[in-house]
Amino acid sequence: MSIKVGVIGVGGMLQYHAAGFRQAGAEIVAVADAAPGAAAKAAAKWDIATPYETVDAMLAAPEIDAVSVIVPNKFHKSLTIQCLEAGKHVFCEKPPALNAAEVQEIIAAAKKADKQVLFNFNNRARPESQAMMTYINQGVAGTINSAQAKWIRRTGIPGFGGWFTTKELAGGGSLIDLLHMVDLAMYFMGYPEPAHVIGQTFSDFIQDKQFKGPWGIPDRVGGTTDVENSAHGFVSFKTGQVLSLQVSWAEMVKREEVSVVFQGTKAGGRVERLFGIDGLDNTAIDTCELYVQENGHSVNRSITTPACEDMGRIGSAANFIEFLDGKAAPLNTPEQALRLMQVIDAVYASAKTGKPVSI
Ligand SMILES: NC(=O)c1ccc[n+]([C@@H]2O[C@H](COP(=O)([O-])OP(=O)(O)OC[C@H]3O[C@@H](n4cnc5c(N)ncnc54)[C@H](O)[C@@H]3O)[C@@H](O)[C@H]2O)c1
Numbered sequence: 001m002s003i004k005v006g007v008i009g010v011g012g013m014l015q016y017h018a019a020g021f022r023q024a025g026a027e028i029v030a031v032a033d034a035a036p037g038a039a040a041k042a043a044a045k046w047d048i049a050t051p052y053e054t055v056d057a058m059l060a061a062p063e064i065d066a067v068s069v070i071v072p073n074k075f076h077k078s079l080t081i082q083c084l085e086a087g088k089h090v091f092c093e094k095p096p097a098l099n100a101a102e103v104q105e106i107i108a109a110a111k112k113a114d115k116q117v118l119f120n121f122n123n124r125a126r127p128e129s130q131a132m133m134t135y136i137n138q139g140v141a142g143t144i145n146s147a148q149a150k151w152i153r154r155t156g157i158p159g160f161g162g163w164f165t166t167k168e169l170a171g172g173g174s175l176i177d178l179l180h181m182v183d184l185a186m187y188f189m190g191y192p193e194p195a196h197v198i199g200q201t202f203s204d205f206i207q208d209k210q211f212k213g214p215w216g217i218p219d220r221v222g223g224t225t226d227v228e229n230s231a232h233g234f235v236s237f238k239t240g241q242v243l244s245l246q247v248s249w250a251e252m253v254k255r256e257e258v259s260v261v262f263q264g265t266k267a268g269g270r271v272e273r274l275f276g277i278d279g280l281d282n283t284a285i286d287t288c289e290l291y292v293q294e295n296g297h298s299v300n301r302s303i304t305t306p307a308c309e310d311m312g313r314i315g316s317a318a319n320f321i322e323f324l325d326g327k328a329a330p331l332n333t334p335e336q337a338l339r340l341m342q343v344i345d346a347v348y349a350s351a352k353t354g355k356p357v358s359i
Pocket residue numbers: 008009010011012013032033034035038055070071072073075093094095120122163177313
């Protein structure tokens with residue numbers, strides 16, 4: 001019997017969750033949204049049987065096996081735990097929660113309910129990431145000693161004064177929003193346990209309309225803009241591995257770049273997407289390369305992978321269903337989400353105190 005899914009939140013990611021769940025053979029039976037009328041509209045648009053005006057009403061439906069949570073960050077923890085307590089598996093959008101302490105609460109609730117939680121680290125599902133991971137798992141890179149994670153934008157602030165720029169609702173700015181490459185680097189490195197972090201954040205442009213992104217997220221007059229537009233950090237892990245990170249919505253860089261570069265004991269590598277225009281990938285250049293020394297020569301191996309415009313979003317949602325069906329390993333675990341949020345918390349703590357932070 002196919003897995004039956006309910007969705008909370010009708011934002012832009014719903015189309016990808018729906019496509020991925022359906023591709024993997026699940027049925028989307030319900031949708032709920034707190035905004036009056038929003039669920040009914042989405043149900044009609046995306047061919048979902050039952051819209052609900054409240055999450056409570058949707059979770060009372062016994063036929064729902066799993067729920068996807070696509071709402072602003074502040075509500076990830078409470079809704080994920082509510083779904084787990086109602087006996088549903090959960091696929092929650094990134095970031096996993098506002099901070100590591102909240103992820104720990106999610107882990108405890110999942111254990112208690114004996115239900116699964118996956119987060120949408122969709123960049124792991126990109127063909128380049130999966131191709132690179134195959135080589136890493138085969139030992140081609142050796143031990144990855146060091147990596148550099150970047151998601152940098154020149155002009156990509158997602159609306160001024162809305163939830164994205166309000167710390168209480170988002171947990172932070174560019175770093176927590178564009179956490180994907182930090183996650184991907186740690187994935188390639190074997191998700192080591194973080195030891196020490198030094199970081200800094202900058203908010204010079206967070207109120208400057210020259211740096212607005214192209215997504216049409218409306219500005220809210222009188223809204224809050226108390227998050228960073230860029231973050232830089234350095235992480236050392238208990239294994240001796242190290243990671244540097246640069247994540248920005250707005251920074252004086254040439255163009256949007258989304259990349260993980262690493263240096264291993266046997267090979268280096270690069271997974272990179274250069275965007276044509278901030279937030280739009282119509283002229284994107286994708287790279288997936290390995291760098292080795294062979295027979296006294298420096299050899300660059302270029303790995304060709306299929307184009308994937310959705311940046312792994314459909315594949316990531318499909319993996320959730322395939323995992324529940326016992327057909328695939330999960331693309332991520334809550335324990336990894338915890339380590340990622342520990343790093344993010346530590347960058348913010350270091351930026352606040354001006355001191356290195358031990359985890
Ligand atoms: N993985 C990705 O590539 C990606 C891309 C964009 C957004 N996201 C994530 O998706 C999530 C949603 O972002 P968005 O831009 O769609 O947000 P949004 O502000 O458009 O909100 C989505 C919907 O959630 C509803 N909602 C808000 N609070 C609710 C609650 N407590 N209960 C029920 N419904 C509620 C809103 O009415 C809205 O319709 C965020 O966590 C964001 O980080 C991920």
